[in-house]
Amino acid sequence: MSQLCLDLRELPQRSGATLQRHVTYTVGEEWTTPVAHITPGVELDMDISLQAIDQGVLAHVRTRVPAEAECVRCLDRVDLTRDVDLYQVFYLPDERDKLVADGDEDAAYEPVIEGDAIDLTPVLRDATVGQLPLQPLCSEDCLGLCSTCGEPLRDLEDDHHHDVVDPRWSALAGLLGEVKETT
Template identity: 40%
Template sequence: MTAKSSRGHKHPPSGPLVLDTNDLGRRPGAMQEVRRAAPAPDDLGVDLIKVPPGSPLDLDLRLESVAEGVLVTGTVTARAEGECGRCLDPVAETVQVQLVELFAYPGSVTDETTDEDEIARLVEDRIDLEPVIRNAIVLALPLTPLCDPDCAGLCAGCGERLDDLPKDHTHEMIDPRWAGLREKFDSPEQ
């Protein structure tokens, strides 16, 4: 069995980020708007900032039937939470991503001439938006989120936020290799 012929044996996708295009039809130019909130899937983010699982993803999409499939365009908005990459304070930000994705009809020229990982496909007239949304949001999130662009981070000596400490805050750091000499030659204060 070839990879192309095994495509028709997939189970239809289901879940809150799956859209049924049955009502849209296949006549090029047919359009349908989708505005709704869907719960965010697990692990939607990077190490320091993520969209909490189950929090709302606001979808504002347009589905348009074209000759080769269904073109999905629009925006997805979510609230991401995490911690500052410098001081570890909580960070929250709104993330809005643009989607433009073609989902190929089974048996279309696009379906037959592209690999499975090149372009998304409809399975039994259903569109699974989760991989597309996941890619767009993860790429839009900062790898190092900041509570403030000028955040100074943490003091290496005491671990306190540098922004909360006085400007002249310092710690006397003695190289441990010289500590024995300091003890021997330092005189007690008089």
């Protein structure tokens, strides 16, 4: 059973009733995008409010999530923090089925109450990963890497350059050396 599988038996079954929880959740598997991730073992302190509604339960989750990324320009590590403020309805199975029957195709993908519990893990993961940047930067003015030697441009002299000979002219470069020797 997930740490974020919350028992609803303490939540009164009348619309508007609320239940407050403070939960510490340890991320069990890496939550990731191609350039950023939340490491397994990270502990998230969460304030959770559950409110009974006619269709099921409205969950409100607030937490702060530390993440790591790689700067897309210089490849340095970037530490990120994202504030997550998530609202999610968990439908009673019959209520979700009614929505689908009434033509709401998206309702088929909404989470449901299973037995007397809801599992916040998938919706929290999706909300958190959705906030991670697609192109993280170590700083807005990051210069990136030298395209020839791969060194960070911030560490190189202003006049840094490479004499690059077009390979199509390399045979002529050898002749130029011979001409200089004969004169």
